[in-house]
Each structure stands twice: as structure tokens, then as C-alpha cells.
Amino acid sequence: MELVEAILLTVITASTPLLLAASGELVVERAGVLNLGIEGMMIIGAACGFAAAFTTGSVFIGALCGIAAGAALAGVFAALTLGLAANQVASGLALTILGVGLSGLIGTSYIGQKIVGAAHLHIPYLSDLPFVGKMVFGQDAFVYVSVALIAAIWYFLYRTRPGLVLRSVGDNHASAHALGYPVLKIRTLAVLFGGACAGLGGAYLPLAYTPFWVSGMTAGRGWIALALVVFASWMPWRLLIGAYLFGGITILQLHAQATGLGIPSQLMSSLPYLATVIVLVVISWMRGKAGSPAPASLGLAFVPDR
């Protein structure tokens, strides 16, 4: 029982950065923009977040700086793909290459430094409950924020008018423009939000997951977050489930290695990618039958006529 509890606790912490970054990308893609630069925005959030937390001694300021750094990098992407209608795929890849490089430059002076990581919630009695206590009432603030974020995004997308407008921009930018909605402005805000979430997800790593900076510490989580959005077929609640599933696989892979189940750990690691390709094929195949959940204008540039 205690082992199961310990494993579930690590699953939650492993899933949180994926969930944070992917929820931002979900909103971005729902607005019709494909930003492949999540990995770059995450790692720049991690580097700036750690630098700020180390300098100020405050995890909160670190998180804010991670958010700002992710959003700033996303701003470059927005200027290029929305302002100049540049190719989104290539711009996203450029963003990742640039972000990884910049994070290395920023991080060099912080290698080997340690900070005090994010505090865990402790409510007397509740946090001491067997099994559920630590899991529900003993997490760090990022975990609660990530779950609240999903609820907020669901509410925004499906229960508010701006959310409806954002979805319409993603599904048919020409019609949304004809109705008088500022397509590029809405997309810019979505991209900045996505960058902020990716920055926060990245900052989670050095601020709470392992309280020090390692070069390249996002280790491909940005790509998994990208996969996650497709895996969840652009639905917020499915994203929550998917994030814990993918996070669970990474933890399971560590334990499978230790217990010697005979399953190669690389096969486990590749499951998120393989599952995503399969989901992508299935939802594309269903397109003719039940209507595809993918935003119809995803990845297409839009230049308003006057």
C-alpha cells in the first residue's frame, strides 16, 4: 500500500509539467495555431525560473519569471507567424532550437547550484489521512494550479462567449473574420497564453521536481506535451487523463527497469508517441463519420484583407 502511494505521488509530480504545458498548447491549437516550440518555451521557462528563484530566494518569483520567459518567446513566434504570416511549422521548430540554445547560455552560471524547492501543502489531520491525505491535500501549489487551469480552460472554451469566439477562429478563420472578430488579435493572445503555460510547466522542473538546474532538463517533455494535445483530441478533460497516463508511463518505466519485468524501458518510453500516432490516425479516420475534433484551420496562416 505504501509503495502504491509512493508511486502515485511520483506519477502526479511527473505529470504536472506535461499537464501545464499541454493545457496552454490546447488553447493555442483551438485558436487554429500550431506551435511546435513547446520544448523551447518550457526550457527557457525552466532556466529563467531557476535563475530568478536562485537570485531572489522565492519560488513564487521564479514561477512568475518562468511564465514571463515562456510568454516572451511565444511573442517572437506570434510576431513571426501571425504578424508576418510565416510558416508555423518551421517557426515552431526554430523556437525550440533557439529556446534550447538560450537556456544553455542563461543556465551556465547556475550549474551545480541548489534552491529550496516549492513547499508542499500541509493541512493538519487532512494531510495525514491514510492514502488520500498526501495525494489530495499534500501537493505543491503547481499541482493544484494545473488542475484548476484545466477546469478554467474547459469553462472558458465551452461556457463563455470569448471561448466560443476562440473556437470559431480556430475552426474557420475566414468566417470569424467576416463576422468581425479580430482573428489575429485573438490568436496572438492564445499564443501568449500558451507560452506562459509552457514557461510555467518548464519552471516546475527546477522549482519543484528537482530543485537544481541541469542543462536540457526538459528532456523532450515539450514533445510529449504536444503529443498529449492530439492524444486528448483537443478536449480539456481528456487532457487531464492523458497527462496522468503519460506521466504514469514514465514512472512505470523506471519501476519496470528496477523490477526486471522483461519489457525494454525504451518500449515503455515510446508508448506516448506510438499511442499519439494511433489516436491521430483514428480521429482522422473518423473525420468523415462523426466530425473531426481537430480545429479545422489548425496550422493555416491567415492574412486579413481590408
Next chain:
Amino acid sequence: MRLALERRAERSIAIALLSPVIAIALTLVTGAILFALLGKPPLEALRIYFFDPLTDPWALQEIAVKATPLVLIAIGLSMCYLANAWNIGAEGQFLIGAITGGWLAVVTHGTGAGYWVLPAMMLLGALGGALYALIPAFFKVRFGASEILSSLMLVYVAELLLDYLVRGPWRDPKGFNFPTTAEFDDVATMPVLIEGSRLHLGAIIALLVVAAAAIVLGRTLKGFEIRLVGAAPRAARFAGFDDKALTLFTFAVSGALAGLAGIIEVSATVHHLQPGISPGYGFTAIIVAFLGRLNPVGILIAAMFLALTFIGGESAQISLKVPLDLTKVFQGMLLFYVLACDTLILYRIRVMQTQKAVHGAR
């Protein structure tokens, strides 16, 4: 007042030729600022990074060695992109080519096999890369699944497969538990062009591929089909061209070239399989393809410039004590500037007066 994009009546040919030059110039200017921020003398740093390697024979050979895989991959990618098929997974196809070709080197190791091994490895590498690229292409034409996402996802599957092989079944039993296969035999090793240097036959193969691509794209019906399907898909359909078959074709060609690049790289410079045989060639080649304007000769020049960023980054690390990550910063910036300049080929930027009165009347 705001800025807006206005479509040009015709593509601006002047800017099409100038845009890579402007992009490189902007990268250098930004690089100088970056060096100044890092506390290095900007002009001297730029000279060490971008100019000194060009005066050193050893560094020039290294540029050719690094440019070889970039040229091969980018030529294939340019055919995909011209046909509006978005293969982003060249890195994975590169690794699969190294694996399928390297398999032959592993199983013939120490058997005294003849000189047929190397050509057979090349064939297997190209075949492996092509088949791996056909997976996302097939999903695209059969189910309409985004080839961008599926080809990208398969990169990480290929990385993990290579990792599994060199740690598991293919690990060198005499390799002190390092994750690597045994060193390839001589018959499985690409010959060098100049004795004692690393410049190998692969560079000649890359040049031949450039020439072949220039002929195919410029002089054949297939080349016309590729460009027409990409530029005017409806017109191409009326002309009787099958865009689905073309997606499969361009993916297969680019996968084959990426796979060939993979097995050439392994047999010529690494001489065994191990994780991390590619410093991201498959992704850097995307920058090369764009910087080279999807033109074979342009790609050749662009590949040498990108190779220079790798070599310059290494020498700047040694003599300026700047982190190697600077290479990535330069490459990312360069792609940004290229993409930004490319917009000016199709559009001009207009300063517009905000029309408040019109909004009010609505």
C-alpha cells in the same frame, strides 16, 4: 496607425534572391549584440566564429564533412516541401537508415565478408529511411492524419529504438558495457578522399545528389509535377496529377535520402552505432532547406553555412570560452530571420491609418 501585410501582384524576385543574404546579415548583427552581452569583443568574436574556420584547411574539411548529411537530407525535404508535403521527421529517418544499414555491418562483423558490404549497407539505409518515411505518408493519404505530427512523433520512436539496440541485442560484448556496437570492419567503412583526413566519399555522393535533384526539378515532368502540386493543387488535379501518389513519392525520396545520410554518417565518421549519432542533423536540415530557398544549389550553399555554424561554435567554445549552446542560438535565429524575410517575397508591409470612423458607423 498600424502595420498590415499586402499581397504583391507578383513574387518579388529581387527579394527572393536577397532574403537569405539579409537573413544572414541580420543574424550576424544580432550575434554581435549577443557577444557584447556575453562580455566578448563583438567583432573579434564574429571573426573567430564565422571567418577563421574558412582560413583553416582542417576546418574547411570538417565543414564539408558536416555539410554532407545536411545536403542529402535537405534535398529530400525540399522536394517534400515544394509538393506541400510536410516531412518533419527526417531526424528519425536518418536514425532508421543508420540502424538498417548498420545492421549489415553488425552481422557481418568479423566474418571476412567482401567489398559488397558497404554498397549493400547504403542500399539498406536508403530503403529503411524510405519505408520509415512512408508510415506518416501512408497515414496522411489513407486517413488524412497530419503528417507533420505523425512524422515528428516517429523521430522519438526511432531514437528509442536505436537506444534499445545498442544497449541490448547489438551491444559490443567487448565494449566494457558502453552502449555501442562493435567498430565496423574496413569493408563496412566509407573510404576517405584524402589520406589522413576525415573528408570521405559521402561528400561526392552529396554533390551527385544535388546535380540529380537540379535535373529532376528543373528538367523533368516529375519536377514539374512536384512544383505544380505544391503551388496550385487544383490545377494539378485538373492536369491529371495524383497528389496522393506524389505525397508517397516525395516522402519516400526524402526518407531514402535521410536514411542514406544516416548510414553514410555512421560508416564514414562514427564507425559504430551509439545513441546520439546525430547532433540534430534532421532538424538542422529543415533550416538548410528554407535558407536554400528549396533550390538544390541554394541548399548546397546553405548547408555549408550551417556546417560553419557547427564548426564556428566549437572553435568559439575553445577560444572564447562561450557555451556550445551558442550554435543553437545562431541556428534558431537564422531560421527566424529567413522566415521573416520570406514573407517579404509574397507581401509588402504597408503602414495603414486606423479607420475609427468606419468602425463607429457599423
